[in-house]
Amino acid sequence: MTRDLPNLNVSPELLGQLMDELSTFGATAGGGLHRLTASADDGKARNWLSNKFKEYGFRSYTDSVGNMFGVLECSGPDAPILFSGSHLDSQPFGGRYDGAFGVVAALISVRTLSQWFETENIRPQYNLGVVNWTNEEGARFAPSLLGSKVFAGSLDEHEALSIQDSDGIELRTALKDIGFAGADKPPKNIAGYIEVHIEQGPALEQAGKKIGVVEGNWGTAKYQITFEGKATHTGPTPMSARIDALLPVASLILFMRKLSDETDGELLTSVGRLDIEPNSTNVVAGRVKLYAELRDIDSERLKKARDRLEEQVKALTTDGIQSTLKCVVDRPVGQFDPKLTDVIEKAAESCGYSSMRLHSVAGHDAVAISGVVPSAMIFVPSTDGLSHNENEFTADEDLLAGANVLAQALGLLATDSLS
Amino acid sequence: MTRDLPNLNVSPELLGQLMDELSTFGATAGGGLHRLTASADDGKARNWLSNKFKEYGFRSYTDSVGNMFGVLECSGPDAPILFSGSHLDSQPFGGRYDGAFGVVAALISVRTLSQWFETENIRPQYNLGVVNWTNEEGARFAPSLLGSKVFAGSLDEHEALSIQDSDGIELRTALKDIGFAGADKPPKNIAGYIEVHIEQGPALEQAGKKIGVVEGNWGTAKYQITFEGKATHTGPTPMSARIDALLPVASLILFMRKLSDETDGELLTSVGRLDIEPNSTNVVAGRVKLYAELRDIDSERLKKARDRLEEQVKALTTDGIQSTLKCVVDRPVGQFDPKLTDVIEKAAESCGYSSMRLHSVAGHDAVAISGVVPSAMIFVPSTDGLSHNENEFTADEDLLAGANVLAQALGLLATDSLS
Numbered sequence: 001m002t003r004d005l006p007n008l009n010v011s012p013e014l015l016g017q018l019m020d021e022l023s024t025f026g027a028t029a030g031g032g033l034h035r036l037t038a039s040a041d042d043g044k045a046r047n048w049l050s051n052k053f054k055e056y057g058f059r060s061y062t063d064s065v066g067n068m069f070g071v072l073e074c075s076g077p078d079a080p081i082l083f084s085g086s087h088l089d090s091q092p093f094g095g096r097y098d099g100a101f102g103v104v105a106a107l108i109s110v111r112t113l114s115q116w117f118e119t120e121n122i123r124p125q126y127n128l129g130v131v132n133w134t135n136e137e138g139a140r141f142a143p144s145l146l147g148s149k150v151f152a153g154s155l156d157e158h159e160a161l162s163i164q165d166s167d168g169i170e171l172r173t174a175l176k177d178i179g180f181a182g183a184d185k186p187p188k189n190i191a192g193y194i195e196v197h198i199e200q201g202p203a204l205e206q207a208g209k210k211i212g213v214v215e216g217n218w219g220t221a222k223y224q225i226t227f228e229g230k231a232t233h234t235g236p237t238p239m240s241a242r243i244d245a246l247l248p249v250a251s252l253i254l255f256m257r258k259l260s261d262e263t264d265g266e267l268l269t270s271v272g273r274l275d276i277e278p279n280s281t282n283v284v285a286g287r288v289k290l291y292a293e294l295r296d297i298d299s300e301r302l303k304k305a306r307d308r309l310e311e312q313v314k315a316l317t318t319d320g321i322q323s324t325l326k327c328v329v330d331r332p333v334g335q336f337d338p339k340l341t342d343v344i345e346k347a348a349e350s351c352g353y354s355s356m357r358l359h360s361v362a363g364h365d366a367v368a369i370s371g372v373v374p375s376a377m378i379f380v381p382s383t384d385g386l387s388h389n390e391n392e393f394t395a396d397e398d399l400l401a402g403a404n405v406l407a408q409a410l411g412l413l414a415t416d417s418l419s
Numbered sequence: 420m421t422r423d424l425p426n427l428n429v430s431p432e433l434l435g436q437l438m439d440e441l442s443t444f445g446a447t448a449g450g451g452l453h454r455l456t457a458s459a460d461d462g463k464a465r466n467w468l469s470n471k472f473k474e475y476g477f478r479s480y481t482d483s484v485g486n487m488f489g490v491l492e493c494s495g496p497d498a499p500i501l502f503s504g505s506h507l508d509s510q511p512f513g514g515r516y517d518g519a520f521g522v523v524a525a526l527i528s529v530r531t532l533s534q535w536f537e538t539e540n541i542r543p544q545y546n547l548g549v550v551n552w553t554n555e556e557g558a559r560f561a562p563s564l565l566g567s568k569v570f571a572g573s574l575d576e577h578e579a580l581s582i583q584d585s586d587g588i589e590l591r592t593a594l595k596d597i598g599f600a601g602a603d604k605p606p607k608n609i610a611g612y613i614e615v616h617i618e619q620g621p622a623l624e625q626a627g628k629k630i631g632v633v634e635g636n637w638g639t640a641k642y643q644i645t646f647e648g649k650a651t652h653t654g655p656t657p658m659s660a661r662i663d664a665l666l667p668v669a670s671l672i673l674f675m676r677k678l679s680d681e682t683d684g685e686l687l688t689s690v691g692r693l694d695i696e697p698n699s700t701n702v703v704a705g706r707v708k709l710y711a712e713l714r715d716i717d718s719e720r721l722k723k724a725r726d727r728l729e730e731q732v733k734a735l736t737t738d739g740i741q742s743t744l745k746c747v748v749d750r751p752v753g754q755f756d757p758k759l760t761d762v763i764e765k766a767a768e769s770c771g772y773s774s775m776r777l778h779s780v781a782g783h784d785a786v787a788i789s790g791v792v793p794s795a796m797i798f799v800p801s802t803d804g805l806s807h808n809e810n811e812f813t814a815d816e817d818l819l820a821g822a823n824v825l826a827q828a829l830g831l832l833a834t835d836s837l838s
Contacts, residue, residue, distance in 0.1 A: 091699055091702055092697040092698075092699055092702075093650075093696075093697055094697075137699075137701065138700060138701065139697075139699045139700075139701070142700065144700070144701065199655060200654065200655045200656075201652070201654075201656060201657070202655075202657065202660065203655075218654075220654075222700065230805075231807060232804075232805055232808055233619045233620070233781060233806040234687070234689035234691050235619065235637075235639075235687065235712075235714060235780040235782070236618060236619040236620025236622075236779075236780040236781050236804065236806070237619070237620060237804055237805075237806070238620070238804070239679050239680075239687060239688075240684055241621065241804060242689075244676075246672055246690060246693075247672065247673070247676060249669075250668075250670075250672035250673050251669075251673065253665055253666065253668075253669035254666070254669050254673075257663075257666060260658050261658075265657065265658035265659055268653070268658060269658075270661075270663070270703060271665060272665075272698070272699055272700050272701060272702050272703060272704060273695070273698045273700045274665075276692070276693060277512075278510065278511040278512055278513075278558075278807075279511075279691070279692045280510055280556075280558045280691055280692055280807070281557060281558075281561065281641065281691050281712065282510065282556065282557065282558070282691060282712070282807060283510055283513075283807040283808075284689060284691060284807075285691060286808070291700040293653055293654075293700065295654060360655075361654040361655040362652060362654030385651075385655065385656055385657070385660060386649075386656075387651060387652040387655070387656070388650060388651055388653075388697075388699070388701060388702040388703075389649070389650045389651055389702075
């Protein structure tokens with residue numbers, strides 16, 4: 001089976017066409033995407049992918065939480081499968097590249113590679129697959145990485161299906177409504193997973209590199225912290241009788257920033273969301289849920305910051321205020337599969353693209369499944385490091401580079417050209 | 420026409436029955452009300468009032484912003500009208516007394532008084548009326564006191580109808596949907612307006628008094644302050660590249676409390692609502708609108724606090740943050756009609772209830788219309804001063820006292836027994 005692999009250049013026209021088609025579902029006036037998990041627009045994007053699976057000859061499987069797998073039998077029916085993919089859901093008024101590009105890159109790479117196999121009459125050692133993971137963003141249904149976590153066994157399927165959005169709609173209902181509450185089991189015998197994604201940070205752009213070879217991920221802790229006060233009229237209620245849940249919340253937002261400032265910004269902290277009840281001008285806040293995140297590549301520093309956050313929440317639980325603190329994500333600093341990482345680096349070199357090794361700060365589906373499937377990631381540059389924003393942008397030539405490196409890496413693995 | 424007025428006791432059974440019936444529309448599991456303006460439940464409550472108007476022989480008028488007027492002709496067709504009333508809308512998960520009691524007290528007082536006129540064969544100098552003002556709370560549609568402001572000419576009718584709720588639904592559409600976008604003009608020739616309301620503060624309870632004779636209102640300023648940052652990923656975005664709109668917001672919440680603390684709590688300040696965009700865990704807040712209120716009976720102290728707030732917003736507009744500040748309510752310290760206030764005090768005395776004079780801290784429809792119609796208010800105690808909360812409570816005997824004093828005051832005016 002050992003033979004030399006040529007450069008498998010994907011078609012720039014087809015890549016552009018696929019991105020354009022997919023970007024219409026949930027398109028915003030501001031040039032971005034508003035395609036929340038299991039919304040009508042997510043349903044349209046999923047139907048588009050189903051149709052591509054059919055058109056390109058994939059067998060398709062949808063599991064109970066809506067993860068969509070397409071398998072192209074290039075080897076035999078029992079051959080292990082090399083998967084690639086990402087997610088079709090977006091942040092509210094997010095960008096058109098985050099997730100969507102990883103699915104398109106997988107589709108076009110697998111198609112390009114399989115056509116080369118046919119032309120050359122090659123039977124590779126792997127079948128090839130494309131996956132769309134459900135609710136990566138965690139915007140409509142918390143937590144994020146939901147579909148990949150269920151696949152990996154780190155989140156219970158029934159628990160996941162019972163999660164409600166802010167209108168009280170369960171994921172199971174939302175998936176049924178768009179026709180993607182599947183009955184299939186995920187394919188077995190998965191040999192590996194490579195995900196292409198925009199970097200969402202400025203490192204590649206600043207270093208002037210085309211390809212990020214992602215070695216692993218930062219540690220991340222996410223908390224949901226609830227402060228309970230007492231809802232009452234903001235007018236006649238004397239100040240001394242008010243128990244205002246927004247006051248400890250305001251203090252904690254500033255404290256979170258201080259934790260980062262004390263490390264000169266190396267520890268990343270944020271509060272991006274507050275659920276305020278009743279959130280009415282004339283009513284003292286009775287209950288506020290605050291969503292806090294901490295990220296660091298240094299496990300020790302992350303641990304210390306988490307301890308200090310937990311102490312601070314206790315210190316703010318005074319004057320009639322009640323609080324609860326729940327850690328909802330505890331993702332340790334992790335490493336991707338070294339063999340896959342090396343293959344990606346070799347593929348970039350073979351395609352003639354400059355590359356650098358880095359770690360992912362954000363969580364990705366590849367991180368969620370890396371405990372059960374050998375996994376790795378390819379990053380392409382994000383202009384100004386901007387993401388989760390309608391102005392998120394990656395240049396066409398960088399998208400092409402990412403898809404080419406993916407096709408090359410899958411080709412190297414499938415044909416064992418490394419050996 | 421001068422003659423002695425007996426004590427016009429309203430029926431405690433009918434009062435209880437009316438309160439019970441009305442409390443079913445939008446009833447919450449927690450014993451309160453969730454009856455937002457022009458919601459389906461508001462529509463049911465309005466239909467109930469329409470039916471009472473019919474049953475009790477009122478002529479009814481609904482104006483373009485949904486204000487409902489019922490007029491009982493006790494004198495001649497051209498006689499001036501004494502109105503009483505309040506509002507049927509509630510805060511989100513608010514209480515069953517705020518507003519609703521004022522409408523019920525008006526209904527039962529007018530009915531009791533008119534029945535006495537009939538029995539005694541008296542033709543009074545006034546006709547009597549009951550009013551339900553639209554969107555007093557300002558919870559679904561901002562600003563508050565919307566219907567009474569339009570009536571008073573301080574808010575444009577077309578502007579009011581174009582106001583949108585947080586789902587982008589205009590008031591005009593919401594009113595049409597429940598059948599209360601009226602075509603009537605409000606009745607003319609209104610001689611005066613007396614509103615009964617729960618105090619929503621602890622002053623009556625603490626002083627052990629049954630009836631509050633409301634002399635006037637505190638000054639109130641309400642602001643909508645918007646901070647603009649940049650929505651971006653909370654993971655890979657370096658701290659130095661983030662422009663987080665929640666940081667100045669957190670500082671301002673604490674500053675607002677400090678303004679009050681510096682006056683030992685005499686100046687009342689609050690931030691009850693934040694509109695955060697996109698309000699997603701993984702996204703740095705790109706835009707936050709903060710709703711701030713300041714209230715004081717001392718005009719000078721209020722002015723100083725407002726100046727300091729405006730300076731503070733400027734001081735927080737740094738590091739890439741943009742801000743706008745809009746004053747949406749600027750209500751000066753005010754006085755109710757002294758003659759009506761005296762009549763209420765006399766009515767309480769004649770009914771044998773202890774009373775005290777006080778000022779309203781909260782805004783009320785009576786305040787909004789006091790510039791165009793002689794107006795006054797009667798307060799009854801609120802247990803623990805709690806309001807805008809499902810546990811808001813006023814004892815039956817205090818409700819009865821409020822309704823009796825209203826009937827007596829209307830009777831004194833209509834029969835000119837004071838002369």
